Amino acid sequence: MKDQSETHQLVLLPGDGIGPEVIKAAETVMRTAREYLHREGIELSWEAKPIGGAAIEEAGKPLPEETLSAAQAAKAVLLGAVGGPQWDRLAPHERPEAGLLGLRRALSVYANLRPAALLPGLEGQSPLRPSAIQGLDVLLVRELTGGVYFGEPRGRSGESPSRSAIDTMAYEEGEIRRVAHVAFRSAQRRQGRVTSVDKRNVLETSRLWREVVEDVAKEYPDVTVEHQLVDSMAMLLVLKPHMFDVVLTENMFGDILSDELGGVVGSLGVMASASLGDDGPGLYEPVHGSAPDIAGKDMANPLGAILSLAMLAEHSLDLPLLARSIEGAVKEVLRQGLRTKDISDGSQGEKVIGTREMGERVADALAQNLHSRQALNATYF
Ligand code: IPM
Ligand code: MN
Secondary structure: OOOOOEEEEEEEEEEOOOHHHHHHHHHHHHHHHHHHHHOOOEEEEEEEOOOHHHHHHHHOOOOOHHHHHHHHHOOEEEEEEOOOHHHOOOOHHHOHHHHHHHHHHHOOOOEEEEEEEOOOOOHHHOOOOHHHHOOOEEEEEEEOOOHHHOEEEEEEEOOOOOOEEEEEOOOOHHHHHHHHHHHHHHHHOOOOEEEEEEOOOOOHHHHHHHHHHHHHHOOOOOOEEEEEEHHHHHHHHHHOHHHOOEEEEOHHHHHHHHHHHHHHHOOHHHOOOEEEOOOOOEEEOOOOOOOHHHOOOOOOOOHHHHHHHHHHHHHOOOOHHHHHHHHHHHHHHHHOOEEOHHHOOOOOOOEEOOHHHHHHHHHHHHHHHHHOOOOOOOOOO
């Protein structure tokens, strides 16, 4: 048993589009967790703050100081999604996305973990044939605070018809090294294989990337490393995704390949993520975007947000048993045949339910789970 009087303060950033709905569903699950944790002397509390488009409307900017300082003071941050067509005309630094990028940077969460595995019962959702996805269990480790997302110079100049634009992809050795360590340490706890993805036949940053990854690999003799070019990797992830364990890559390649993995598992709606730095709060967010077309319709899949909450319990609260219990509750609800619209056509006895009800059913299953378990703050189980 751990210290009996811990308080975990969390910050919720619902954001835009379906963000508020999926975060509300996660909150339903959090209330159940809070009740059980409280019995063991662990207090969970949280407050919501605006980010992205919601913050632009409320406070005139996508990352208000109050949101940032609350996030910095929290144990962990759970974010929904940002962005929407109504803010598309704003200048780059005023856009909702600038709020999220600014937050990632301010929290120094340079390692973005995006696990992709098939949830039991959802195998049929993958467009790939069974032999390609059997045993699929990939952890994508995406560098999150460098590369072309942040490089300078960037901007536009000139007038039509001779306008020009520039972005800069830049990496320092240290930025590559620290995220590579995260990938290798993750591999040690998994199948012991790292696939590093770059474009070293063309890009200088990729040549440095590969050299530094090779260097870091020497410190992990128990982990095997291989390299793939990003174009070829994009193909391999649909041909034989089950061949990969940990996939390590830079910011933009990781953005693209993680959506591809969402397609491979059948829906981005179930994909969770954790963004971690060396210290300070972790940032947890579902991989799906704000999906403005289905926002406000109680149709969005909250499982990505709920599974992000499980990652939060594991990485920021050091409560692996709670994490496993939340994952178990998600599996149980799927076993019962309950589905949101993105992961079912309503056939084969499945029942299509809304975002809110999905949150409630997972919370019920979690309560069941916790009721029949040992103490949540046990350090092992
Ligand atoms: C993601 C998103 C973000 C990104 C956007 C919203 C800025 O696509 O988390 O994958 O590109 O990182
Ligand atoms: Mn993305």
